[in-house]
Structures are given as structure tokens and as C-alpha cells.
Amino acid sequence: MFEFENERAELLEKIEDLLSRKRYAELRGLLIPLEAADIAVLCAGLDERVPLVFRLLPKEQAAEVFVELDSDEQELLIRSFSNTELKEVLDELYLDDTVDIVEEMPANVVKRILKHSDPEIRKSINEILKYPEDSAGSIMTTEFVDLKATMTVEDAFKRIRRTGPDKETINVCYVIDANRHLIGVLSIRTLLLAEEDDVIGDIMEQNFISVHTLDDQETTANALSKYDFLALPVVDTENRLVGIVTVDDAMDVLQEEATEDFEKMAAILPSDKPYLKTSVFETWKARTPWLLLLMLSATFTGIIMTHFENALMSCAILTSFIPMLSGTGGNSGTQASTAIIRALSLGEVHFSDTLRVLWKELRVSLMCGVCLAAANFVKMMLVDRWLLHNPSVTPMVALVVCSTLVGTVLCAKLVGCSLPILAEKLGFDPAVMASPFISTIVDALSLLIYFRFAISILGI
Amino acid sequence: MFEFENERAELLEKIEDLLSRKRYAELRGLLIPLEAADIAVLCAGLDERVPLVFRLLPKEQAAEVFVELDSDEQELLIRSFSNTELKEVLDELYLDDTVDIVEEMPANVVKRILKHSDPEIRKSINEILKYPEDSAGSIMTTEFVDLKATMTVEDAFKRIRRTGPDKETINVCYVIDANRHLIGVLSIRTLLLAEEDDVIGDIMEQNFISVHTLDDQETTANALSKYDFLALPVVDTENRLVGIVTVDDAMDVLQEEATEDFEKMAAILPSDKPYLKTSVFETWKARTPWLLLLMLSATFTGIIMTHFENALMSCAILTSFIPMLSGTGGNSGTQASTAIIRALSLGEVHFSDTLRVLWKELRVSLMCGVCLAAANFVKMMLVDRWLLHNPSVTPMVALVVCSTLVGTVLCAKLVGCSLPILAEKLGFDPAVMASPFISTIVDALSLLIYFRFAISILGI
Numbered sequence: 001m002f003e004f005e006n007e008r009a010e011l012l013e014k015i016e017d018l019l020s021r022k023r024y025a026e027l028r029g030l031l032i033p034l035e036a037a038d039i040a041v042l043c044a045g046l047d048e049r050v051p052l053v054f055r056l057l058p059k060e061q062a063a064e065v066f067v068e069l070d071s072d073e074q075e076l077l078i079r080s081f082s083n084t085e086l087k088e089v090l091d092e093l094y095l096d097d098t099v100d101i102v103e104e105m106p107a108n109v110v111k112r113i114l115k116h117s118d119p120e121i122r123k124s125i126n127e128i129l130k131y132p133e134d135s136a137g138s139i140m141t142t143e144f145v146d147l148k149a150t151m152t153v154e155d156a157f158k159r160i161r162r163t164g165p166d167k168e169t170i171n172v173c174y175v176i177d178a179n180r181h182l183i184g185v186l187s188i189r190t191l192l193l194a195e196e197d198d199v200i201g202d203i204m205e206q207n208f209i210s211v212h213t214l215d216d217q218e219t220t221a222n223a224l225s226k227y228d229f230l231a232l233p234v235v236d237t238e239n240r241l242v243g244i245v246t247v248d249d250a251m252d253v254l255q256e257e258a259t260e261d262f263e264k265m266a267a268i269l270p271s272d273k274p275y276l277k278t279s280v281f282e283t284w285k286a287r288t289p290w291l292l293l294l295m296l297s298a299t300f301t302g303i304i305m306t307h308f309e310n311a312l313m314s315c316a317i318l319t320s321f322i323p324m325l326s327g328t329g330g331n332s333g334t335q336a337s338t339a340i341i342r343a344l345s346l347g348e349v350h351f352s353d354t355l356r357v358l359w360k361e362l363r364v365s366l367m368c369g370v371c372l373a374a375a376n377f378v379k380m381m382l383v384d385r386w387l388l389h390n391p392s393v394t395p396m397v398a399l400v401v402c403s404t405l406v407g408t409v410l411c412a413k414l415v416g417c418s419l420p421i422l423a424e425k426l427g428f429d430p431a432v433m434a435s436p437f438i439s440t441i442v443d444a445l446s447l448l449i450y451f452r453f454a455i456s457i458l459g460i
Numbered sequence: 461m462f463e464f465e466n467e468r469a470e471l472l473e474k475i476e477d478l479l480s481r482k483r484y485a486e487l488r489g490l491l492i493p494l495e496a497a498d499i500a501v502l503c504a505g506l507d508e509r510v511p512l513v514f515r516l517l518p519k520e521q522a523a524e525v526f527v528e529l530d531s532d533e534q535e536l537l538i539r540s541f542s543n544t545e546l547k548e549v550l551d552e553l554y555l556d557d558t559v560d561i562v563e564e565m566p567a568n569v570v571k572r573i574l575k576h577s578d579p580e581i582r583k584s585i586n587e588i589l590k591y592p593e594d595s596a597g598s599i600m601t602t603e604f605v606d607l608k609a610t611m612t613v614e615d616a617f618k619r620i621r622r623t624g625p626d627k628e629t630i631n632v633c634y635v636i637d638a639n640r641h642l643i644g645v646l647s648i649r650t651l652l653l654a655e656e657d658d659v660i661g662d663i664m665e666q667n668f669i670s671v672h673t674l675d676d677q678e679t680t681a682n683a684l685s686k687y688d689f690l691a692l693p694v695v696d697t698e699n700r701l702v703g704i705v706t707v708d709d710a711m712d713v714l715q716e717e718a719t720e721d722f723e724k725m726a727a728i729l730p731s732d733k734p735y736l737k738t739s740v741f742e743t744w745k746a747r748t749p750w751l752l753l754l755m756l757s758a759t760f761t762g763i764i765m766t767h768f769e770n771a772l773m774s775c776a777i778l779t780s781f782i783p784m785l786s787g788t789g790g791n792s793g794t795q796a797s798t799a800i801i802r803a804l805s806l807g808e809v810h811f812s813d814t815l816r817v818l819w820k821e822l823r824v825s826l827m828c829g830v831c832l833a834a835a836n837f838v839k840m841m842l843v844d845r846w847l848l849h850n851p852s853v854t855p856m857v858a859l860v861v862c863s864t865l866v867g868t869v870l871c872a873k874l875v876g877c878s879l880p881i882l883a884e885k886l887g888f889d890p891a892v893m894a895s896p897f898i899s900t901i902v903d904a905l906s907l908l909i910y911f912r913f914a915i916s917i918l919g920i
């Protein structure tokens with residue numbers, strides 16, 4: 001049953017109790033029915049007792065749990081392992097998981113892992129490590145089922161039964177020629193529904209999608225999601241099959257990329273650690289640079305305000321609407337930029353759509369602006385002038401504020417939608433062009449518009 | 461090859477050319493090797509010629525393309541179908557896809573679809589439609605492979621071969637008892653690696669995760685992602701197996717939920733249509749309510765400023781730092797709230813972590829605040845006073861601004877991290893407590909802090 005979240009605290013208590021009373025057989029019985037990912041979550045609360053709990057698990061389950069642990073706990077475990085234990089765990093791991101672990105470990109632990117891996121595996125690990133971070137090559141596994149076009153379905157099943165246990169997935173099989181060129185793809189379903197003497201070359205799918213080792217991992221994951229595949233073959237520059245990316249890894253990539261976009265859009269430098277695992281210093285380091293940059297760039301708004309100091313002094317009520325104007329401008333810009341950034345990352349909008357986007361945002365912003373201006377006019381007359389008895393809120397002042405609103409929303413939406421598209425075109429990540437950055441620009445623009453209207457309408 | 465994005469425009473041109481020259485056989489040859497999802501993208505550019513292109517495709521591929529089309533184009537097609545054509549397409553569709561389509565169609569089209577579906581399928585459609593939107597029941601399919609515990613592996617394969625072609629997936633099979641209670645789960649891999657005369661009850665996995673029909677679709681998708689499953693069984697209140705949710709649908713749910721969070725965090729009412737498919741009026745309707753609400757709530761900041769008008773008049777330079785202070789406050793709050801909202805939605809942070817989160821944000825905000833204040837002090841002295849020759853920027857004014865910075869960042873981060881957690885605890889979506897909402901609160905707080913410091917330090 002999927003009730004783990006509710007039972008977590010209770011389970012942890014039970015485990016700690018059994019540990020303190022050294023009731024290991026009972027503890028083992030408690031752990032075995034659990035999913036590996038859940039045991040890993042529980043381990044996070046056990047600190048230095050993790051190796052003890054780990055040794056209670058059957059070999060295969062232990063390896064599954066090991067993969068799910070945080071790198072800190074993995075390191076702790078590896079350091080506590082004897083060489084035989086380390087080898088046992090490594091033998092159970094899938095290649096792509098081993099690579100993930102190796103990437104996170106300090107050099108001396110990596111050395112020890114590589115020393116105790118099979119020579120064959122060691123070679124594969126070193127090869128995958130060579131691919132750039134965030135490339136399809138770096139998230140693929142080399143453990144897939146390959147078939148020959150000349151095999152019969154019966155031969156194929158024999159091969160799957162023989163090599164299957166070590167493969168990451170057998171749900172999709174890949175057909176290669178003598179030079180390891182990928183020539184076809186075949187699902188286990190097709191195999192099962194075929195006759196025993198059918199020839200693979202006749203029943204395989206020859207129209208297939210593949211990615212290149214250097215393709216971006218996000219593109220790869222998006223392709224898996226778009227085409228509803230369980231795995232995607234990865235080929236090198238000569239179209240030779242070198243690995244596959246499976247759907248579970250693609251899901252992780254999509255979640256990571258979404259988190260990264262959230263962080264960038266909130267002016268945080270992205271990190272790949274969970275919130276509570278990041279130290280105060282790391283969090284500070286990720287947040288300060290953008291805050292600093294945005295704070296200093298607000299100097300421009302300061303200069304604009306100083307420049308119009310006399311206008312402000314002669315009509316002091318104008319000052320009190322500045323936070324509302326800059327807030328509304330910022331929010332309008334954020335709406336447009338967020339909509340466009342997400343559409344770009346989902347592949348719904350491309351550079352060629354720029355004019356359509358601008359034309360749409362122009363109409364939306366005019367409608368929003370007029371609507372806000374009308375509401376604000378009513379509010380200023382009813383609340384500020386009539387209810388709060390503020391005689392300096394004249395209809396002319398309201399006109400200045402409302403005209404500024406329309407202008408600000410217009411600017412904010414046009415800047416908000418065009419900057420991310422421009423960033424993508426120039427090869428930057430559009431998410432960086434997100435709300436805080438745009439708010440700063442819109443702030444300055446809205447002040448300029450405000451003072452222009454104030455000077456021409458109020459004649460100050 | 462995965463080069464579709466680059467070839468899209470070229471392909472579309474070729475298709476239009478072939479259509480205008482009525483070279484249908486050639487066009488068919490061009491389309492057949494393409495993936496269904498890609499053909500659907502191309503169809504979006506063909507408008508009223510979609511039915512013509514659609515009829516060129518082989519039956520099975522046509523159905524796959526149909527599923528991938530937007531609901532507008534699906535409706536256009538259904539209206540152009542003869543009853544026989546409609547029945548042919550419906551027969552090829554998987555049940556969950558049919559349900560998705562039915563959910564989007566106007567009543568008269570739904571009636572026609574249901575009339576031409578098999579009575580068996582019609583019953584299933586009506587049942588799934590009964591589940592609330594966003595529940596596991598609403599995204600599941602009832603087309604799965606079920607086995608009995610007493611079957612041998614050989615029996616199981618016979619059953620899979622017989623019923624498999626109509627099932628959404630055969631990669632995972634479900635073992636039920638006489639009352640349809642779910643008692644075990646079995647992957648096709650286990651079946652393939654077992655002996656022919658092994659009994660299903662002996663080799664099936666009895667520790668499995670299942671979800672309830674009324675569980676949230678996001679929880680379901682997160683579980684699939686967390687446990688790396690290809691499908692998750694869905695049971696009713698009496699633990700009877702009623703359907704499965706497959707990984708491709710889970711991926712779509714995760715992407716949709718992320719988009720929804722992005723929208724909510726940017727103060728947009730969520731919609732499930734792609735950006736360019738949403739009309740100007742719909743976009744306006746989704747954006748105006750929050751803008752209006754946030755604009756009106758900025759009245760409070762206005763009132764605060766009017767209240768301290770005298771203080772501002774006696775030291776006009778203070779006004780020019782307001783945009784910078786409110787910007788920095790907003791950005792700091794956004795950083796904390798975004799980090800927490802994402803951590804909550806990934807299940808990394810729970811309500812029980814509130815104190816840990818507050819303690820962490822307290823330390824981070826003090827470090828950020830002091831750092832920003834120091835930089836700002838240097839900037840005010842060097843740039844504003846010395847470089848721009850502004851004599852009113854005295855060290856005392858700088859002290860007021862910098863103390864306010866520390867206080868604002870502190871408030872912003874504490875408000876930013878606690879409101880989303882509180883919202884989640886109260887059963888609201890934490891994403892609504894995002895940047896724009898928090899900026900408005902922080903704006904008011906930062907002004908109050910600013911004027912307090914100004915009055916006590918400058919004695920105005």
C-alpha cells in the first residue's frame with residue numbers, strides 16, 4: 001500500500017527500538033517487505049547505524065537500497081565495507097547507477113571502486129565518465145539487449161534468457177549489424193506476439209528515433225516523454241549503438257531540469273542537492289550573487305528618482321503610488337516571462353514564433369492594463385479621496401497613475417516575453433531572463449513613464 | 461534520427477507541395493516512416509486539410525496520430541468521419557486515450573463517440589469518467605494483463621499472447637484472486653527468466669505498491685518516479701484491482717503539474733492549453749485576477765507611505781532607495797519561497813521540518829543581509845556620495861538604508877519560507893503563496909522597517 005509517507009515516523013521509531021534491543025532478525029523481517037526507495041529514506045534518519053542496517057538486507061535488496069541513498073551515506077557505507085563486501089555490492093549494481101555513484105565520490109573512494117570492479121565494467125565506467133555532464137552519453141547505460149537481424153524469434157528469446165538478468169531493461173531490444181550499427185528496434189511485446197520461426201529482420205521496426213551521445217540530456221528526456229518510449233537508443237558519430245537511456249532516468253532528468261528552472265527563475269544559482277541537505281553556507285553562496293547584482297542594478301532606479309526629485313517634492317502624493325506601480329509592472333512582466341520560458345522549455349514556442357508572441361502579448365497587455373487602470377481609478381476616487389479624505393488625490397493625479405499603469409503593463413509584458421526568446425536564440429538559458437531580472441528593467445521603465453506623464457499632465 | 465525539430469519547416473513545405481499537386485502515394489510514403497507525435501505536430505500547420513492527410517495513413521498509425529492531436533483538430537476530424545471511419549479509429553485506441561478525448565469534446569461529439577464504441581468499452585469509459593479530475597482513477601487504463609496465482613508460466617504466456625494485443629502494456633502483469641483482489645505483481649522479465657512449469661503464485665512479487673482510485677494524480681506520478689516503476693496498480697476501497705497507471709501518463713502528469721506550479725508562482729490562473737493555443741481573451745482572464753488583487757493590496761504600502769510623508773519630505777533622498785529596498789526584499793522572499801515550494805512538491809520537506817527550515821533561513825538571511833548591507837554601504841559612499849557628488853547621502857543615511865536591508869532580507873526570507881509550509885498544512889496549494897504574494901507583504905514590512913530606522917537614527 002502507498003501509505004509510506006504517513007508511516008515514516010512510526011517505522012523509524014520501530015527500527016530504532018529494534019536496533020537498541022539488538023533484535024536483528026525481527027528488524028530484517030520488518031525491512032524486507034519495504035521498497036528500496038523507502039528504506040533509503042529511513043536510513044537518512046539512522047546516521048552512523050546505516051552500515052549495521054545495511055548488512056541485514058539480502059544482497060540484491062541491499063544493492064537497490066544503496067543506489068537510492070544520498071552520496072554522503074553511500075560514501076559512509078563504502079568506507080565501512082570490506083573489499084569483499086564492496087565487490088558484492090558493485091556486482092549487483094547496474095552500470096549507469098555505478099557511474100552516478102562514481103561521479104559523486106571523492107578521488108580515493110573512486111579509485112577503490114574502480115579497483116574492485118570487473119575489468120569489463122571498469123572500461124565501460126571510464127567511457128561513460130568521458131561524456132560531458134548533462135549529455136545523453138552521461139546518463140545512458142551500456143547494459144541493453146542487442147540482437148542480430150538474422151536471428152529467429154526463438155534465438156532471440158534464448159539470448160534474452162541468457163543475458164537478460166544483467167540488463168537494465170529487456171522490454172525493448174536493439175538490432176545491430178556486424179559493425180554495431182543500429183538497424184532496428186523491437187519491443188518484447190512484438191517478440192511475444194510473433195511466431196517462433198519469424199526472423200528478427202522482418203518483424204523489427206526500422207523507423208526509430210535515436211539520440212547522439214553528445215545530445216543534451218533534457219532533449220533526450222523530452223523525446224522519451226513526447227514519443228512515450230520506455231528507452232531510447234544512443235549512437236555515436238558513426239551511428240554505432242553505444243547505449244540506451246531508460247524512462248526512469250528520463251523522468252529524473254525532467255524533474256531536475258524543472259527544479260533548475262524554478263531556481264534560476266527565482267534568482268538562485270542551481271544546485272543538485274535537496275533543500276535540507278544543502279548547508280547554510282552553500283545556500284548563501286547560491287543566493288547572494290544575484291541578490292547583489294540586482295541590488296546594485298537598482299541604482300538606476302535610484303538615479304531616476306533623484307533626477308525627478310523636484311517633481312516629487314512638488315506633488316508628494318505621487319511617491320505613495322510608486323510601490324504599487326513597480327509591483328504591478330513586476331508582476332505583469334513575471335506572468336509573460338514565465339509563460340514564455342515554460343513554453344520554450346516544453347518546445348511549444350520557437351524563435352520563429354516571436355512576432356505571434358509579441359502580437360498576442362500586445363493585445364493581452366492592453367486589455368490587462370485598461371482593466372487595471374479602470375479599477376485603480378475607481379479605487380483612488382472612492383477609497384483614497386472619499387473614504388480616507390485625502391484631498392491631494394485629485395482626478396488629475398488619478399489620471400497620471402492610471403495612464404502609467406497602462407504603459408507599465410504594456411512595457412512589462414513586451415519585455416517579459418521577448419527577453420527569454422532572445423536569450424534562447426543567443427544560446428543562453430531563457431530561465432535566467434526571469435522575473436527578478438525583468439522586474440529590475442521594468443522598475444526603471446515604469447518610473448520614467450510615471451514622471452513623463454506627471455510632468456505633462458500635472459505640469460510640474 | 462532525432463532531427464525532427466530542425467526539419468519541421470522543410471517537411472511541412474514538402475507536404476503542402478505534395479498535397480497541392482495531389483501526389484498522395486508519394487505523401488503517404490513520406491509520412492509512414494515518421495513518428496505519430498511528429499505527424500501530429502505537422503498536422504497543426506495543415507488546418508482543414510488534416511482529414512485528407514489522415515485518410516492516407518495506415519489504420520494503426522492513423523489512430524496513434526489521432527491520440528497526439530490537439531482537441532480542436534480531433535473534433536474537426538471526428539466531425540469529418542463517417543460512422544464506419546469513427547468506429548475504425550475508436551477500435552484502435554487504448555481506453556485511457558479514448559477517455560482523454562471524450563473529456564475534451566462537446567456533448568454531441570461525446571454522444572457520437574459513445575454510440576460507436578463497443579458496449580464493453582462504453583461501460584469502462586463511463587466508469588473512468590466518474591472519477592474526479594486529477595485523481596489516479598481518471599488517468600488509469602483498465603486494459604492490463606491479469607493472471608491467476610494458480611497458473612503456470614506456460615499458461616501465463618498463453619494468456620498474454622491471446623489478450624496482449626489489446627493491452628496498454630504487457631511489461632508488468634497483475635495477479636488477482638477470485639474476487640479480483642490484487643495479490644501480486646509480476647514483470648515480463650521474471651516470467652521470461654522462469655521455468656515453463658513454475659507456478660505464478662510462487663514467483664510473483666507479494667510486496668508491491670498500489671494506489672487508490674481517489675489518490676491524487678501527482679502523488680501517483682511521484683510514486684512511479686520514486687520507485688522507478690513502469691506501471692502502478694490502482695485499487696478500489698475494497699482492494700480490488702480496477703486499473704493501472706503507466707509511466708508515460710505519469711510523465712505527462714509531472715510535466716503538467718510543474719507547468720501549473722510555474723503558472724501559480726507567476727500569479728497566473730493555471731490552464732492546460734499550450735501558450736500559442738490559448739486565445740487572447742483566455743490569457744487575459746487567467747492573468748488579470750491576481751494582478752488586480754495584488755494591485756489593490758498595494759494600497760497598504762501606499763497608506764504607510766502617506767503616513768510617513770513628513771519624514772520623507774524632510775529627507776527626500778530616502779525616497780530614492782525605496783525601489784531598491786523593495787526589490788531586494790521581493791527577490792529574497794522569492795528565493796526562499798521558491799526553494800521551499802519546490803522542496804514541498806518533491807516531498808523533500810514536510811510540515812515537521814518547519815523549525816529546521818526556519819533556523820536555516822534565519823542564518824542564511826543574516827549572512828545574505830550583512831553581505832548586501834556591506835556592499836551597499838560601500839556603493840553609497842563611493843558611487844552616490846563621491847562619484848555622483850550627492851551631499852545628502854551621508855554616512856547616517858547609508859546606515860539607515862543598510863540596517864533596513866538586513867531587516868528586510870530577514871523578514872522576507874522568514875515570511876517566504878513559512879507561508880508555503882503553512883499553506884500546505886492548511887490544505888492549500890503552496891505554489892499560490894509564491895513570489896508576487898510574498899513580495900506584497902514584504903513591501904509593506906520593508907517600508908515599516910525603513911521608516912522606523914529613519915526616525916530613530918536620523919531623528920526626523
